[in-house]
Amino acid sequence: MDVIPNDNRKGTRNGGEGMNWVEYRIHSTHEGADAVSHMLTEQGSNGIVVEDANDRNERPKRSDEMGQPSVEHLPMEGVVLKAYFPESEQKGDAIRTALAEVQQRSDLDMGDLTVDTEVVKEEDWEEAWKTYYEPIQVSKNLIITPSWKNVQRGTEEVVVELDPGMAFGTGAHATTILCLQALEHIVHEGAIVIDVGTGSGVLSIAAAKFGAGSVRAYDADEVAVNVAKENMAINQVEDKVTVRKSNLFSDIEGKSDIIVANLLADIIIRMAPDVKAHLTARGFLLVSGIIEDKKTEVSKALEKEGFVVVETREQEDWTAILLQRGD
Known part of the structure; x- marks a missing residue:
């Protein structure tokens, strides 16, 4: 699934x-x-x-x-x-x-x-998730697990516990895994991160546990906002992560060092003109939820706005693109 x-x-x-x-x-x-x-x-x-x-x-x-x-x-x-x-x-x-x-x-x-x-x-619906939601070893040092399961962890491992409820984002989908793996490499100690379309909050939680100093998570859906807040509490990162309602960038203010948006290609293209205003110089933009046939179109739309492609990651016909402000 x-x-x-x-x-x-x-x-x-x-x-x-x-x-x-x-x-x-x-x-x-x-x-x-x-x-x-x-x-x-x-x-x-x-x-x-x-x-x-x-x-x-x-x-x-x-x-x-x-x-x-x-x-x-x-x-x-x-x-x-x-x-x-x-x-x-x-x-x-x-x-x-x-x-x-x-x-x-x-x-x-x-x-x-x-x-x-x-x-x-x-x-x-919430109970149905438990039928096929298992812990996932996203990388050598990161495990995503449902909040109702116990997993053995190493001393260096980061564990994110989730109860997705009616919000989408269990960490199991390739688009999320690609984002998590990229975030592990680009989040530096004290970084400011904006998560657009946070869903269950999985990417924001991981960013906080990777060392981000401040994470601002946004979603247009009130259900997702509430679920994400609960997952912040489960993972004890409320001091680092704030969750608010916003339709893409409509209610987002300020700049960040990293913006992550795990959405869909057409939505990413639509929001492309609004991203740069919320990113510091040389800041990173990480986008995912892109099918293979759309990756070139997405890259061109973001390059047109002054971004430079740093790398692409692919899994199961899905693509994540890491970009950086070119100025």
């Missing part, structure tokens, strides 16, 4: 009765999966769960996973993409119309694009 992050959803958590969500399941081909994912993002999905039939045989267990992931929920063929919307939004007709438009415009074999729905209670 992979999760493609974004930052748009509203909801409640631990402050009253949980709300109901509608899970929309769209069965596509591998070729058409990215177009469906993009459509769901445009519809306002906070994140997209990707269940790939290939993982039944090609990746029964990843080398960095410390437990055995379940594959029983995976489709027998193609890809199932899942998106969650509040039940009150009634997105069914809009999603089916958008799918039809995508299919008409595209030359790709996208399959039947069947849409199934199911009402999911917030507490049920």
Whole structure:
């Protein structure tokens, strides 16, 4: 199971009765999966769960996973993409119309694009994560683990504990792993870090534990903001990390030494003109959530704004790009 992050959803958590969500399941081909994912993002999905039939045989267990992931929920063929919307939004007709438009415009074999729905209670959704969320050895010195599991740790290891709840970002997706591995190398003692689209807060927590002096985490989703705050408390980094609501850079002030944004390619391109104003001279920008076909487009958009590509990291057809202010 992979999760493609974004930052748009509203909801409640631990402050009253949980709300109901509608899970929309769209069965596509591998070729058409990215177009469906993009459509769901445009519809306002906070994140997209990707269940790939290939993982039944090609990746029964990843080398960095410390437990055995379940594959029983995976489709027998193609890809199932899942998106969650509040039940009150009634997105069914809009999603089916958008799918039809995508299919008409595209030359790709996208399959039947069947849409199934199911009402999911917030507490049920949260519990579902525990079925296939195992500790992950991200690097030699970094472990990401669910807060309800105990892991043995070495004296030099950094351990990030997470309860993702209704926020996306468990540390398991390739886009997150790429960010974490890059952050481990660029975060210096006392660095100021901005995390755009923080989700569960995993990148902010890691940055704080890598030695950052101050981390400011932002998300457009109130649910994610609340979940991230809880995860800061679990990891005892509240003194270093502040979490606030902001749609990309709309409510962000001040500069930082490092900006990290694990979003999607089109969103990164859209925010490109706003990044430089929030980054110190020679500061680093780390972006991820980029499919292979979009990496050149993203690089060019950021280079146009005065950034220089330092390195690219790739895993499972996903790319993270590390850039630096060129002035």
